[in-house]
Amino acid sequence: MSDRLRPTPGQTVGPFFHYALPFAGDSELVPPGRPDAIRLHGRVLDGQVAPLQDALVEIWQADPEGVVVQEPGSIHRDGWTFTGWGRAATDNTGRYSFTTLLPGATEPGAAPFFAVTVFARGLLNRLFTRAYVPGHPALVDDALLSSLDATRRQTLVAAADASGLEFDIHLQGDRETVFLTYPGH
Amino acid sequence: MTTPTLATQSAISDEIAEIAAGAVPGGQQPQLDYAPYRSSLLRHPTKDLQQVDPEGIELWAPCFGHQDVDPLEADLTIQHSGEPIGERITIAGRVVDGSSRPVAHQLVEIWQANAGGRYIHQRDQHPAPLDPNFTGAGRCLTDADGTYTFQTIKPGPYPWKNHRNAWRPAHVHFSLFGTDFTQRMITQMYFPGDPLFALDPIYQSITDQDDRDRLVATYDHDLTRPEWSTGYRWDIVLTGSHRTWMDDEDHT
Numbered sequence: 502m503s504d505r506l507r508p509t510p511g512q513t514v515g516p517f518f519h520y521a522l523p524f525a526g527d528s529e530l531v532p533p534g535r536p537d538a539i540r541l542h543g544r545v546l547d548g549q550v551a552p553l554q555d556a557l558v559e560i561w562q563a564d565p566e567g568v569v570v571q572e573p574g575s576i577h578r579d580g581w582t583f584t585g586w587g588r589a590a591t592d593n594t595g596r597y598s599f600t601t602l603l604p605g606a607t608e609p610g611a612a613p614f615f616a617v618t619v620f621a622r623g624l625l626n627r628l629f630t631r632a633y634v635p636g637h638p639a640l641v642d643d644a645l646l647s648s649l650d651a652t653r654r655q656t657l658v659a660a661a662d663a664s665g666l667e668f669d670i671h672l673q674g675d676r677e678t679v680f681l682t683y684p685g686h
Numbered sequence: 687m688t689t690p691t692l693a694t695q696s697a698i699s700d701e702i703a704e705i706a707a708g709a710v711p712g713g714q715q716p717q718l719d720y721a722p723y724r725s726s727l728l729r730h731p732t733k734d735l736q737q738v739d740p741e742g743i744e745l746w747a748p749c750f751g752h753q754d755v756d757p758l759e760a761d762l763t764i765q766h767s768g769e770p771i772g773e774r775i776t777i778a779g780r781v782v783d784g785s786s787r788p789v790a791h792q793l794v795e796i797w798q799a800n801a802g803g804r805y806i807h808q809r810d811q812h813p814a815p816l817d818p819n820f821t822g823a824g825r826c827l828t829d830a831d832g833t834y835t836f837q838t839i840k841p842g843p844y845p846w847k848n849h850r851n852a853w854r855p856a857h858v859h860f861s862l863f864g865t866d867f868t869q870r871m872i873t874q875m876y877f878p879g880d881p882l883f884a885l886d887p888i889y890q891s892i893t894d895q896d897d898r899d900r901l902v903a904t905y906d907h908d909l910t911r912p913e914w915s916t917g918y919r920w921d922i923v924l925t926g927s928h929r930t931w932m933d934d935e936d937h938t
């Protein structure tokens with residue numbers, strides 16, 4: 502497309518984002534303790550399966566009815582407005598954790614997923630991926646999942662656990678997560 | 687445990703030159719697998735990124751409003767009782783998408799070192815002074831035209847132990863959202879003519895000179911405010927939007 506401007510390149514988030522990007526309630530898309538709240542959590546791991554203590558994970562998701570919410574307030578977090586966006590820095594065990602709601606399918610027949618962005622020291626540009634909701638009937642027909650072999654596909658589907666969903670992100674290695682690029686990138 | 691011997695700057699510069707010589711022009715984005723930046727060795731994906739058409743939630747971006755960001759947060763020089771030390775600067779520019787559409791009313795976040803090259807961060811061990819009047823973090827929303835403006839002070843370069851005598855060129859970290867999730871990005875803005883550019887593996891991980899130049903602000907005398915601050919202009923282009931835009935949506 503000739504009318505396209507060349508994008509400004511990305512750069513690493515670096516090691517010193519913790520006093521700037523995290524904010525109170527950043528990982529709580531809904532207050533913990535709300536009856537329908539789930540936890541989406543996992544670790545960010547390097548090529549030797551060592552946890553990253555300086556990674557930042559962001560999620561962007563539909564609400565349980567599959568509605569893409571266009572409400573401000575993600576930083577303000579009034580306790581009532583579900584905005585669909587959250588941010589979580591990894592802790593010293595490499596773990597991130599969100600309190601949120603289960604996303605619904607945005608269209609009939611679509612497989613619901615969390616859109617995920619990963620930033621880290623040592624990672625020169627952001628990575629995009631998807632964390633699919635496990636057990637959903639539409640997973641079998643999903644275009645992206647169907648295009649991958651079983652091992653690779655597995656990296657994109659969260660695992661159900663007692664508190665909600667677990668989704669580890671492997672930047673490298675045998676279980677390297679499938680990272681995405683979109684047309685025009 | 688053996689202490690790894692740090693590479694010399696000349697060894698790192700040779701690696702940078704070798705990769706640059708073999709690079710395909712037009713890479714646009716930094717190489718994720720870029721060994722001169724040592725921390726990237728175990729942190730870059732080894733498989734190709736999977737090309738996919740954005741769907742559903744990916745075609746939209748989170749929105750932020752006036753309850754999220756106080757206009758005063760765009761001024762990093764007024765967060766404490768006194769004036770921060772350093773050269774006071776204004777940084778302003780426009781955020782547009784790949785089709786030149788302004789990215790209106792969207793969140794921009796910045797963070798940076800102080801004038802001495804020191805961050806307020808536990809892990810920053812550079813023995814340069816902290817400035818009690820400077821935190822170095824700010825936010826704003828772009829206006830209807832995609833314009834953002836920050837008041838701050840010029841950050842100093844700082845050492846970072848990637849190799850022996852490694853110094854980062856002075857920079858301001860920028861975090862940006864677009865109109866689509868796929869446009870999310872974090873980058874760094876640099877200052878014109880920095881002598882450290884050629885030596886810095888993070889800046890050089892973008893192998894195309896034209897693309898690297900896109901990270902360097904321009905001194906702009908029209909942004910310079912008399913008796914107050916020097917001005918730097920830095921425009922940001924996000925990747926293209928994939929959504930089908932309605933006519934009335936185009937300029938909101």
Ligand SMILES: [Fe+3]
Pocket residue numbers: 515517799854857859
């Ligand atoms: Fe920095």
